Amino acid sequence: MDIQAFVDRRARLLRTMGRGIAVVPTAPERVRNRDSHYPYRHDSYFYYLSGFAEPEACVVLVAGDAPRALLFCREKDAEREVWDGFRHGPEAAREAFRFDEAFPIGSLDEKLADLLAGQPALHYSMGHDAGWDDRVVAALNRVRANVRGGTHAPAEIRDVRVELDEMRLVKDAHEIADMRRAAGISAAAHRRAMRATAPGRFEYEVEAELMHEFRRSGAQAPAYSPIVAGGANACVLHYVGNSQSLRDGDLLLIDAGCEVDSYAADITRTFPVSGKFSPAQRDVYQLVLAAQDAAIAQIRPGQPWDAPHEAAVRVLAQGMLDLRLLTGNLDGVIESGAYRRFYMHRTGHWLGMDVHDAGEYKVGDKWRPLAAGMTLTVEPGCYIRAADDVPQALWNIGIRIEDNALVTADGCEILTDAAPKSVSDIEALMALRD
Numbered sequence: 001m002d003i004q005a006f007v008d009r010r011a012r013l014l015r016t017m018g019r020g021i022a023v024v025p026t027a028p029e030r031v032r033n034r035d036s037h038y039p040y041r042h043d044s045y046f047y048y049l050s051g052f053a054e055p056e057a058c059v060v061l062v063a064g065d066a067p068r069a070l071l072f073c074r075e076k077d078a079e080r081e082v083w084d085g086f087r088h089g090p091e092a093a094r095e096a097f098r099f100d101e102a103f104p105i106g107s108l109d110e111k112l113a114d115l116l117a118g119q120p121a122l123h124y125s126m127g128h129d130a131g132w133d134d135r136v137v138a139a140l141n142r143v144r145a146n147v148r149g150g151t152h153a154p155a156e157i158r159d160v161r162v163e164l165d166e167m168r169l170v171k172d173a174h175e176i177a178d179m180r181r182a183a184g185i186s187a188a189a190h191r192r193a194m195r196a197t198a199p200g201r202f203e204y205e206v207e208a209e210l211m212h213e214f215r216r217s218g219a220q221a222p223a224y225s226p227i228v229a230g231g232a233n234a235c236v237l238h239y240v241g242n243s244q245s246l247r248d249g250d251l252l253l254i255d256a257g258c259e260v261d262s263y264a265a266d267i268t269r270t271f272p273v274s275g276k277f278s279p280a281q282r283d284v285y286q287l288v289l290a291a292q293d294a295a296i297a298q299i300r301p302g303q304p305w306d307a308p309h310e311a312a313v314r315v316l317a318q319g320m321l322d323l324r325l326l327t328g329n330l331d332g333v334i335e336s337g338a339y340r341r342f343y344m345h346r347t348g349h350w351l352g353m354d355v356h357d358a359g360e361y362k363v364g365d366k367w368r369p370l371a372a373g374m375t376l377t378v379e380p381g382c383y384i385r386a387a388d389d390v391p392q393a394l395w396n397i398g399i400r401i402e403d404n405a406l407v408t409a410d411g412c413e414i415l416t417d418a419a420p421k422s423v424s425d426i427e428a429l430m431a432l433r434d
């Protein structure tokens, strides 16, 4: 980990803040039951500024003529370290993560009031964590209670995430390197899943192959709950039961990506359980692939965020007419939104530390123009449930194809293309199964 990148981000936020004090806490640990916790995941904003992954910590930035970056974290504790493992403690953390000062987290409440006194603005994101909101408001109120002593409390409260979202939207070289690793491991996991799929196996057995590849490659966790959806389950967009057996003749939709050093990949592939697409499956598959090609062709600097979605919708809607899923004409079914019966989500989202990453999609009332260094998913799909007015050969075909794109100077780079997606590449890989 290159600590300089984190130091640079703090310096940049301090410059953008201009004046005032920023408070950016990490995520709380969450109890699963009794004394068992969910696997810990730090807060992405906090980690983006610190590189520090321990719970119970907070970054405080003091802007102005003599800017300072402070870290509050757990103290060393020989007994707790026997049970839970290493803690840096403030002194070692200050040095390792290159903060100007570091203090025990237990002193935060008292110090925060001192730090807030006389500051014109507080940069803090209210409403995301009630516990932290209470602490910050209590500190503010302590300052307010002391105004007769000649100090003043911040008159302005700004959402620090607004500035951080803008920064997080354009990835630096370190972030792109991490995202490439997450994409590469996730693509390998999809290849492994294809080779492990066969009629009679269970969705969870294929899920286990994905997890095996993630962990053996050093990924810390899946970036989100994997979707391993055979047959009709693929038409349930957030299916995560992964409990059913796979049937010959069905498709299998897998939406899975791992998290590596805090950065996510998000890949979907859809392929036949048997290893061979039926003619009807192939028709819908080629349609979704053509929609994805059309969307990817729109990704370059200056294009509005919505351009890939619009391109995908045009291709999909025409295909739905050709397949007799819809009647009417292209402009009509787009205008009326009739295509949404079979394509009800959008074509992508920002990707980064969070699978649905930080950043506004509009600037004012206009779609944000893409810029080099932004990373996004491209994920058109088509989901056809059984219904009397739908040709029977198409029933229960649910297809999504999802890749991760990095906007470059003159177009985009697909980070996830090591996961096969042409009909011939998928069928060739699956032919190699034992």
Ligand code: GLY
Binding pocket: 224, 255, 266, 349, 355, 379, 402
């Ligand atoms: N896996 C979540 C998504 O594709 O957005």
Ligand code: MN
Binding pocket: 266, 349, 377, 379, 402
């Ligand atoms: Mn996605």
Ligand code: MN
Binding pocket: 255, 256, 266, 267, 268, 402
């Ligand atoms: Mn996905």
